[in-house]
Amino acid sequence: MTQNPGELVExxxxxxxxxxxxxxxxxxxxxxxDDDRIFTPHKAVRRIADHLIDHLAEVEALLAGVPTQPDEWxxxxxxxxxxxxxxxxxxxREAEQRLHRLGRTFALRYAAxxxxxxxxxxxxxxxxxxxxxxxxxxxxxxxxxxxxxxx
Numbered sequence: 001m002t003q004n005p006g007e008l009v010e011x012x013x014x015x016x017x018x019x020x021x022x023x024x025x026x027x028x029x030x031x032x033x034d035d036d037r038i039f040t041p042h043k044a045v046r047r048i049a050d051h052l053i054d055h056l057a058e059v060e061a062l063l064a065g066v067p068t069q070p071d072e073w074x075x076x077x078x079x080x081x082x083x084x085x086x087x088x089x090x091x092x093r094e095a096e097q098r099l100h101r102l103g104r105t106f107a108l109r110y111a112a113x114x115x116x117x118x119x120x121x122x123x124x125x126x127x128x129x130x131x132x133x134x135x136x137x138x139x140x141x142x143x144x145x146x147x148x149x150x151x
Contacts, residue, residue: 005118005132006110009052012135013103015046016142020095023087025148030079038079039144041087045095047141050075052102055131059109062122106132 023041030038039047061068110118110128118129122151126134 004085004110005129006107009106009135010103012138013099016137019147020044021092021141022148024089025150028086031144033144038085040135041145043083044145048138049098
């Protein structure tokens with residue numbers, strides 16, 4: 001049996017959360033990515049969740065046969081005051097709950113489909129499998145903060 005591509009999304013979420021659980025040790029200093037974007041624990045969680053939501057909306061639009069709605073607010077470029085807040089154990093629990101549910105939603109959505117839908121040509125968009133495979137790179141956002149150690 002072919003693996004449900006949505007399960008790959010769940011695995012990507014798990015890789016992210018392995019880093020997120022270390023973030024209460026954050027020293028309050030934002031990190032800068034190689035492409036000069038600023039990252040903090042809150043911003044990384046926000047970007048992971050937003051990326052999942054964006055692609056879930058894309059999957060639903062493709063399945064409904066309607067145009068996708070582009071993300072026009074360039075959230076990776078924005079660092080808000082809320083992004084700079086300390087990251088606590090409660091924030092870890094919130095991230096775990098939110099991200100687990102989003103990852104699971106992908107797995108369940110894909111499981112509800114005939115597997116032939118996963119690879120159906122949806123040009124100019126990606127196939128559903130390609131979207132799921134793309135989301136295996138979610139941990140890039142988490143890696144921008146990295147694994148933190150308490151002092």
